[in-house]
Amino acid sequence: MRLRRTMLYLPGNNPNMLLRGHLFNPDGLVLDLEDAVAVREKDAARILIRDVLKRGEFGSCEVTVRINGLDTEYWRKDLEALVPLGRLDGVRAPKVDDAATVKQLDEALSEIESKAGLEVGRTKIFCLLETARGIFNTYDIATASPRVTAVIPGGEDLTADLRTNRSPEGTELEGIRRNVIVAARAAGVDALDTVFPRITDDEGLRKETSFIKQLGFDGKSVIHPNQIPIIHEVFTPTEKEIERAQKIIAAAKEAAERGLGAVQVDGRMVDAPVVKRALFTLTRAGLLEEGQDNA
Amino acid sequence: MKTAQAGTVESMDCLVTVSEAEPGTGIALTLAGSSVARFSRAMEKAVRATLGELKINDMTVLVQDNGALDIVLKARVEAAVSRLNGGEEA
Known part of the structure; x- marks a missing residue:
């Protein structure tokens, strides 16, 4: 995007x-x-x-x-x-x-x-x-x-x-x-x-x-x-929002590697829409190349 | 004598006035404005190049400049000539 x-x-x-x-x-x-x-x-x-x-x-x-x-x-x-x-x-x-x-x-x-x-x-x-x-x-x-x-x-x-x-x-x-x-x-x-x-x-x-x-x-x-x-x-997302988004992406990546469908971050279930929103947050923060969030 | 204008005297713009001239009289160019002392040669070159592209040999041109860059000067000359030729209105 x-x-x-x-x-x-x-x-x-x-x-x-x-x-x-x-x-x-x-x-x-x-x-x-x-x-x-x-x-x-x-x-x-x-x-x-x-x-x-x-x-x-x-x-x-x-x-x-x-x-x-x-x-x-x-x-x-x-x-x-x-x-x-x-x-x-x-x-x-x-x-x-x-x-x-x-x-x-x-x-x-x-x-x-x-x-x-x-x-x-x-x-x-x-x-x-x-x-x-x-x-x-x-x-x-x-x-x-x-x-x-x-x-x-x-x-x-x-x-x-x-x-x-x-x-x-x-x-x-x-x-x-x-x-x-x-x-x-x-x-x-x-x-x-x-x-x-x-x-x-x-x-x-x-x-x-x-x-x-x-x-x-x-x-x-x-x-x-x-x-x-x-x-x-x-x-522009706040520091806190960015930090949380990064945590979610890391957790999702780990889950994928371990073959798990969903994981928890800070007591909340992380599934596909949550990951999508986290990628979007990082894009808005300028931390992802444009287009990278289509993955 | 038909005359037309384009541009403004706002900052970074120029007001270009063009008038028809008798065939064979060539381009008569007058430059006015604060930056003319330093940039008259570049400005003259830009005006002549634009008129050349428009295949115009005879014309009286007055440029009142307020710091226009080359591309603006050229655009204003082209617009003024187009208006002089009765070109398409707007």
């Missing part, structure tokens, strides 16, 4: 942010061609992002682009300019309402990848669910293409569509977040949370991040670099 604790939005027409965003060490980047770019600047932003992608200096970040919505005239041009470079790990699609939208995007990507001589299917899809319909269809959306790697509930647009607004407690998003988690896990994709809009409210961010982590989310979209260390801290 790839860590996606934080994915930082970078305004697509801002060279300063596009070139320096990775220096803040988020797990991923979202070069934004949609809401962060004025309509009359879409062309210039597309050229700028293309050239920044060509240069390709993004540290170890997963690199994605938020394209314009499939209900606009821009999204295909966005893909045609950027996908052939072979540098994008994925595209984040706004306002995905149903499986048909994903299929349309999947087909366009396949056509462009094939024409550019790239492996077909290499560009992943991150789906933003920004309407009640999108939330209602989460599982169908997440399973509409093998490219789908994450679903992300919206914040502002979604609450507007629900005829409410965002409150500091997040009451209006609570049920939605729970539903998205179940659908994402059932589909085998990541669940990434929406942005926390109050950029100076560190405590609020910490509280919301702890909550969504407990629900099972894999990470959060980020709009300000200062939010990154706080979210990483919440998602």
Whole structure:
């Protein structure tokens, strides 16, 4: 698995942010061609992002682009300019309402990848669910293409569509977040949370991040670099959790060697799901190579 | 005379203004901004290379720079030229 604790939005027409965003060490980047770019600047932003992608200096970040919505005239041009470079790990699609939208995007990507001589299917899809319909269809959306790697509930647009607004407690998003988690896990994709809009409210961010982590989310979209260390801290296991995970792995290994099915660690039975969770803890702590936990 | 612009004067960006020029007049380039004194040769090379790639021989170009790297300068020149040519809007 790839860590996606934080994915930082970078305004697509801002060279300063596009070139320096990775220096803040988020797990991923979202070069934004949609809401962060004025309509009359879409062309210039597309050229700028293309050239920044060509240069390709993004540290170890997963690199994605938020394209314009499939209900606009821009999204295909966005893909045609950027996908052939072979540098994008994925595209984040706004306002995905149903499986048909994903299929349309999947087909366009396949056509462009094939024409550019790239492996077909290499560009992943991150789906933003920004309407009640999108939330209602989460599982169908997440399973509409093998490219789908994450679903992300919206914040502002979604609450507007629900005829409410965002409150500091997040009451209006609570049920939605729970539903998205179940659908994402059932589909085998990541669940990434929406942005926390109050950029100076560190405590609020910490509280919301702890909550969504407990629900099972894999990470959060980020709009300000200062939010990154706080979210990483919440998602990073404590010393105690790491120690316990290491004990569990060691015990499981020993049990396997001795031909035993289950063993005990600190008075608790250790079976397959417990081992899986322990491996996950070590991955989040950065103590396992990505992919090693698939064993 | 048709004119078009791309970019901004924000930090690490530049504002490029391009105008049509009579055939045979060549590239007339003006560079302005705090880093021009040190980087004018590199900047001129970047602008000329981009115009060359776009097969443009005659054009008046003004660059107001605020610390743009080469790749940004090139992207802004390309966007300005595309707009001048009435290219695809957005």
